[in-house]
Amino acid sequence: MVENHLSVKSKKFIDDLKLYLFSSGKNEQETKEITEELEAHLYEAEQNGKSIDQIVGASPKEYMMSISSEMRTDYRAWSKYIPLIIIGSMSFSIFGDLLQGTLSYSLLKIIGTILYSILFLGGVMIAFRYVARNQVSRIMEFFIYLLPIILSMLFIGGVLIVDSIYKTPFIDFGVLGSLLIGFFLLCFIIIFSFWAKTAILPVTLLALHLPTFLLSFTSFNVEIQLITSMVITYVLFGLYLLYVVKKAKSNKEVIE
Known part of the structure; x- marks a missing residue:
């Protein structure tokens, strides 16, 4: 070719x-x-x-x-990608919930998740266009792609706070339903990452949820778990950023 x-x-x-x-x-x-x-x-x-x-x-x-x-x-033709991106955005909150047990959502949280997905979709499209047309460095590209993730996570965090104050009807998916949803999302993330040629989605998921999950099996109190989890999350992001920097430098040396 x-x-x-x-x-x-x-x-x-x-x-x-x-x-x-x-x-x-x-x-x-x-x-x-x-x-x-x-x-x-x-x-x-x-x-x-x-x-x-x-x-x-x-x-x-x-x-x-x-x-x-x-x-x-x-x-x-382009609209077929919208469900893919929305599912990807929903995976952030769903995987966190799966690690805590079966999936059970209030009506308010379901509506909030849909709005959060739309926010994430818009942010991703804006990030894609900005990165592509401005020829930014790999480091800047990483932070630009990270921005809609952070903003959408802050939004869903606000939804969770409101959800804890105002009670609405719940929908329980049970063990089987939760496992099927988790398996579907895992397959989606793997396929999407290969298609997009970036590991930002799985890295973010691991950095956000894996430390909390592993620390839940320790005897540390809640405060220590929270602080340790945050430190590990930053370290994982830092390691990935280091990898991105080294890869960018390697590509630059090839060009020169």
Whole structure:
């Protein structure tokens, strides 16, 4: 394939362009045709000693926006991704609840979770478009993707506080229902991570919930568990960030 012979910088631009067009609601087949044509054009240019900057100009952002403006928005085809992203956002709270037992939700929490998913979806789409068209570093990309996760988690935290004050009817899924939901979400996260080519979702889930789960088996009091859990969470995020930095440096050395 032509893409395998492109420079690292050109490959990243193609990936960013695909992401930008996807998050802008463009037709998948049309996006594939345009990016493949651009790949061939970049490959030919690089074979003649030209850089990607000579092809896309001084502003990759304007180049992407120009291509996007010439394409139609395919709302029907793109809408199939909305349930995938909503399910991914719901997994944060559901996995935390699964670690504490079977799933049982109040009507207020179900409504709040739906709103939280919409907030997460909007944040992810904005993050995708910003990262793609602004050609940010891997470190900045990590924090930008993390932002909608943090904001949506704060929102669902507020819902939980309100839910503890105002009581509404409960729906109990039982042991079997809870296990099936957990298995479905686990499969989804694995598939989504490979498709998106990022480990941000599983890393965030592990960092947020694994420390609390493991510490629950210790004899530490609640305060010690909370503090230790927070420290481990920050350490896990730090390790992943270190990995992202090293990978970015490695790619930079290849480009140079």
